[in-house]
Amino acid sequence: MNFDDLRFLILSEGKFGPMTSKTANGVIRYTPERCVAVLDSTQAGRTAQEILGFGGALPVVASFDDGVRRGANALLIGIAPQGGQLPEEWRGTIRHALVGKLEIWSGLHFFIGDDPEFAALSAKHGTPIHDLRKPPADLPISAGRVRDIAATVILTVGSDCNIGKMTASLQFRDGLKRKGNRVAFAGTGQTGILIEGWGIGVDAVVSDFVGGAAEHLTVQAATNADIVLVEGQGSLIHPGYSAVTYGLIHGSLPHAFILCTQPSRQTIDKNDWVRIPPLPELITMHEQVMQYLRPAKVIGISMNTFDLSEAAAQDAIKRAQDETGLPATDPVRYDPAPLVDVIDAFHRARIR
Amino acid sequence: MNFDDLRFLILSEGKFGPMTSKTANGVIRYTPERCVAVLDSTQAGRTAQEILGFGGALPVVASFDDGVRRGANALLIGIAPQGGQLPEEWRGTIRHALVGKLEIWSGLHFFIGDDPEFAALSAKHGTPIHDLRKPPADLPISAGRVRDIAATVILTVGSDCNIGKMTASLQFRDGLKRKGNRVAFAGTGQTGILIEGWGIGVDAVVSDFVGGAAEHLTVQAATNADIVLVEGQGSLIHPGYSAVTYGLIHGSLPHAFILCTQPSRQTIDKNDWVRIPPLPELITMHEQVMQYLRPAKVIGISMNTFDLSEAAAQDAIKRAQDETGLPATDPVRYDPAPLVDVIDAFHRARIR
Numbered sequence: 001m002n003f004d005d006l007r008f009l010i011l012s013e014g015k016f017g018p019m020t021s022k023t024a025n026g027v028i029r030y031t032p033e034r035c036v037a038v039l040d041s042t043q044a045g046r047t048a049q050e051i052l053g054f055g056g057a058l059p060v061v062a063s064f065d066d067g068v069r070r071g072a073n074a075l076l077i078g079i080a081p082q083g084g085q086l087p088e089e090w091r092g093t094i095r096h097a098l099v100g101k102l103e104i105w106s107g108l109h110f111f112i113g114d115d116p117e118f119a120a121l122s123a124k125h126g127t128p129i130h131d132l133r134k135p136p137a138d139l140p141i142s143a144g145r146v147r148d149i150a151a152t153v154i155l156t157v158g159s160d161c162n163i164g165k166m167t168a169s170l171q172f173r174d175g176l177k178r179k180g181n182r183v184a185f186a187g188t189g190q191t192g193i194l195i196e197g198w199g200i201g202v203d204a205v206v207s208d209f210v211g212g213a214a215e216h217l218t219v220q221a222a223t224n225a226d227i228v229l230v231e232g233q234g235s236l237i238h239p240g241y242s243a244v245t246y247g248l249i250h251g252s253l254p255h256a257f258i259l260c261t262q263p264s265r266q267t268i269d270k271n272d273w274v275r276i277p278p279l280p281e282l283i284t285m286h287e288q289v290m291q292y293l294r295p296a297k298v299i300g301i302s303m304n305t306f307d308l309s310e311a312a313a314q315d316a317i318k319r320a321q322d323e324t325g326l327p328a329t330d331p332v333r334y335d336p337a338p339l340v341d342v343i344d345a346f347h348r349a350r351i352r
Numbered sequence: 353m354n355f356d357d358l359r360f361l362i363l364s365e366g367k368f369g370p371m372t373s374k375t376a377n378g379v380i381r382y383t384p385e386r387c388v389a390v391l392d393s394t395q396a397g398r399t400a401q402e403i404l405g406f407g408g409a410l411p412v413v414a415s416f417d418d419g420v421r422r423g424a425n426a427l428l429i430g431i432a433p434q435g436g437q438l439p440e441e442w443r444g445t446i447r448h449a450l451v452g453k454l455e456i457w458s459g460l461h462f463f464i465g466d467d468p469e470f471a472a473l474s475a476k477h478g479t480p481i482h483d484l485r486k487p488p489a490d491l492p493i494s495a496g497r498v499r500d501i502a503a504t505v506i507l508t509v510g511s512d513c514n515i516g517k518m519t520a521s522l523q524f525r526d527g528l529k530r531k532g533n534r535v536a537f538a539g540t541g542q543t544g545i546l547i548e549g550w551g552i553g554v555d556a557v558v559s560d561f562v563g564g565a566a567e568h569l570t571v572q573a574a575t576n577a578d579i580v581l582v583e584g585q586g587s588l589i590h591p592g593y594s595a596v597t598y599g600l601i602h603g604s605l606p607h608a609f610i611l612c613t614q615p616s617r618q619t620i621d622k623n624d625w626v627r628i629p630p631l632p633e634l635i636t637m638h639e640q641v642m643q644y645l646r647p648a649k650v651i652g653i654s655m656n657t658f659d660l661s662e663a664a665a666q667d668a669i670k671r672a673q674d675e676t677g678l679p680a681t682d683p684v685r686y687d688p689a690p691l692v693d694v695i696d697a698f699h700r701a702r703i704r
Binding site for chain 2 (some may be wrong): 141206209240247249275
């Protein structure tokens, strides 16, 4: 099916919410035209707007059939299963979808197409399964190939995982396009890939090839772009995901970073033994990682203030500006212009 | 078969040499009792000693049958194929081994046991295939679990890949044992795993789990050890392999590093656009990577001087000592005591 013709029923059973259904939420925010309903029987009858604060009238429905009645032609897995194994109740929904010829779109580590039952149903009914995290074969070992492209490469990095690096990049993309730039968003996680229709889930690549995946993706994205926005992952100080972050930096070799933070967080997600250092230290840390390969600076601070009052958010942004001397804002809550402008100006100065 | 009963015929066709058969060479150096012959028809009739400078009378033979006649009961893949695909002529040798009931031991990224023909032969003849790089299922996401173990964790890191981090660790292991310590060597690459009979090939793990693999391995190694020597991989400034290096550090959370270098190298292997910085900068770089998780210092410099004259080697060691104020030596060419002693003293001071 043509990517633009997809109409998703979004599986988020028991989990649809601002912090619990990251994949669902990204698709609802950035490609609402592809979403027809969210499947979560525990919240049926409500709307995305009521639950997420965005998404308008997109309905939450109680059953698979209800989603199909509303025109769904694909099933999107919008949440991750606990423990990495597919719960039995999801199997039923996926089975229904395959039999009913609703394409499966999944960004899970568990590959649905590798499951013998689902593979057989897919073949029997001719229903495609898209496992977005499945990496391409024959990735290279990264070796600085990004140095040969003309485009300006900007990477979002962060003080922690799951603080809005992808969302920030998409806000920048739209603003930079409005300024007349040819911009490519290089998705590196399941949601980013779903939104653009292409990309590589770098966290699912064998670790020897994580840099190679980032390099391959960046070079590809640069084909028709003046500015490539590479979606960041994890954090250099996240004990679990830092290897992916580091490989993404050395593979994509950004010309500049946008540092993403959430001012309310003091410690790393699920690792309260790791304190998040002040912004100037985070900036230094990222610049040091590039210093022996291709020096690059942090040029702006993107802040996620969704859990702060208006006054606290404004205060946090003001403090970040003072501490770093860089433009800072929350590009979702407020006008992203300060960060769009700094990227645009950096790009223009670089190609001059 | 019991690990100690293995007698390897080592496949190194056309490639047996000091720099071209890393896996073969590690096994010959550290477990000579398990090696009966090297298969390389281009050098048949010579000995390992003549070709490598170690390995004594271990013969190089021209044919598989000649290896079997000398008592081989297992075939070890001692080299890596170009391009990652298995050359057809190797397939013949592997086929012979499976039919002749010689266990296959392989550290390739290509899993021999996943090849339909080899899997069928393995089943038919009851010949085991050991793909050492195949990671265990259900690895955790790393989250600082190493902080709960009592053992002292020492990680070898390096200015580049392939400069002797494993070899150095094994020299330290032997010296530390002689001083009465219970020491575990935690192998993270194919050769290290082959030598110890266990370990995890961290570079073959999906990148989200590279820290988890290092953590799991370190915790396991600590079960019966006072000192765990974790085998390092790659380099923080290697454009291709740095993600693995970084994940290994954040997963194993070493109490101290030994920095491995090769004084004759000015730039990174196959990446001459990356200059190797001076030792003090390399030390700072590694200490910074740990500073927000669990601060750790570089406590010694391990040098690979095999390609230097006696005078140049001594001069390089002296310069490293002067530049860093740390003990430095080549633990293979000379007595490893200075580095063994500094690890031993660090451990004693830590547990006091």
